[in-house]
Amino acid sequence: MALRRTYVRSMDGWWRRDPFFIHYMAREATAVFVVAYALILLAGVIRLSQGEAAFGEWLEGLANPWSIAFHVALCAIFAYHTWSWFRIMPKTMPPVVVGGRRLPGAAITALGLAAAAIASAAFVAFVAWLAS
Amino acid sequence: MKRSNQPVFWVLFGAGGMLSALLGAALVFVTGIAAPLHWLPTRTMGYEGVLAFCRNGAGKAFVFAVISLFLWHGAHRIYHSLHDLGLHTGMVAKAACYGLAAAATILAAATLLQLGF
Amino acid sequence: MPEPRTITVEVLRYQPAKGTNPYVDRWTIPYTEDMSVLQGLQYIKDTLDGSLTFRWSCRMAICGSCGMMIGGVPKLACRTFLRDLAPGPVRVEALAHFPIERDLVVDAEDFVGKLERIKPWIEPREPRTLEEGPYTQTPAQLARYESFSHCINCMLCYSACPQYGLNPDFLGPGLTALLHRYNSDSRDGASAERMQLVHSEEGVWSCTAVGYCSEVCPKQVDPANAVNVNKTASAIDWFARFLPGKR
Secondary structure: OOOOOOEOOOOOOHHHOOHHHHHHHHHHHHHHHHHHHHHHHHHHHHHHHOOHHHHHHHHHHHHOHHHHHHHHHHHHHHHHHHHHHHHHHHHHOOOOEEOOEEOOHHHHHHHHHHHHHHHHHHHHHHHHHHHO | OOEOOHHHHHHHHHHHHHHHHHHHHHHHHHHHHHOOOOOOOHHHHOHHHHHHHHHOHHHHHHHHHHHHHHHHHHHHHHHHHHHHOOOOOOHHHHHHHHHHHHHHHHHHHHHHHHOOO | OOOOEEEEEEEEEOOHHHOOOOEEEEEEEEEOOOOEHHHHHHHHHHHHOOOOOOOOOOOOOOOOOOEEEEOOEEEEHHHOEHHHHOOOOEEEEOOOOOOEEEOOEEOOHHHHHHHHHOOOOOOEOOOOOHHHOOOOOOHHHHHOOHHHHHOOOOOHHHHHOHHHHHOOOOOOHHHHHHHHHHHOOOOEOOHHHHHHHHHEOOOHHHOOOOOHHHHHOOOOOOHHHHHHHHHHHHHHHHHHOOOOOOO
8 A cells, every 4th residue: 555646637628628528618608698698788778777868879889880790699609509508408307208208318409499499489570579 | 514505596597598598599689680780660679669668567577587597597607617617716706706697687677677667 | 361450559557656657658459350448458468568457347348347538538448449449549548537546547435435425225215024025116116217227337427527527526427326316216215315415515516517427328327317307306405495394
């Protein structure tokens, strides 16, 4: 036992070691953009409470080409979030048993993505209805 | 064994994650792309339209849920990501991340209530 | 006879008696279609360098001894074939996230200590006498835990779990799956006790649903699911404490 001297390897840069971990970190990084979008909306609500002129300024800011470009990127990042959220779903939710058989993971992912597509379409349709 | 207080934050994280997974991209499209490019009539995303939406009880609840839950979702992930990146700042990171979400939640609630019904 | 094919095997060596940091040794060995990485290592130990140290026993993916990083991925050396890694080189290293004892042998004391803590046995829900006969179970009751009982304690999932690597206090994927196996057993009565560990800071809450543990599991145990199902259970329990009539 005198010679027992274990070697502990460093965890530095662990997430670069495997493509699986790079995808994981990309998934986690979407959180920064979810926060950024929520703060943009919060700013909008605060400006709304300050009156028409203030809210107009907030709207003008959104029409800035940089803002449009940022929101196009945000849209893609949110879509990645949706995809990654439902892809891990079969592992994070309790098993679903249908007719005595466990629902396969791919089916759970597909159902989640379908639910997101329907919810998003319904939301856009609702906004269009408000506008009409 | 000390009981973890993570369930509270995890439930909020999960609710925000689910809401943003279901509606996030569509929301960004409507508020950040369609509205400023005038693909929607000006009055819908104009002052009157948004104010009316935020004075409606259901509209108010929806806007509050989106802002607050998105922030709780993001804050929880960022808190754990800091640990993943080797920044084991412990209580400081926890207070900063969850504090931001809590402050934004209070601010959003107060502002939305102030807009009236 | 065709020329025997050869492949280069690179091993991260660690010999504490030499007093050096880990270093890499390379050997080029002949191999046949049916040779596993484990057999390649055995060839090296038998003919090229007797000091090469690794654990193995059954050679058929049931003892869980020969887990190691092969090409950076946690795998059982006995069920990974050299033919699938051609043309090589094949990089072999001790299981990630564990201290290296020597060469490919890791220190599993932490894992074994935690294994005891989860009480990996059935504590009868109600004592029965011999006359009362065995504890019976319906197929549906068996199905509730069966997949989680397939764990062979090979620790590959621990090497796939960055949260265990970053915080070794974390109970980790495999043992949570095994804990879940006993908690889901209709004959067991120690669930409440095991849940104290699940609820604790060392319990399920270090998990960030990376999900790699379930990908590398050689027995399709799906430890990520066991951990996350217990997050849900633990969260429900956390809030249920405040309901009237509860504790």
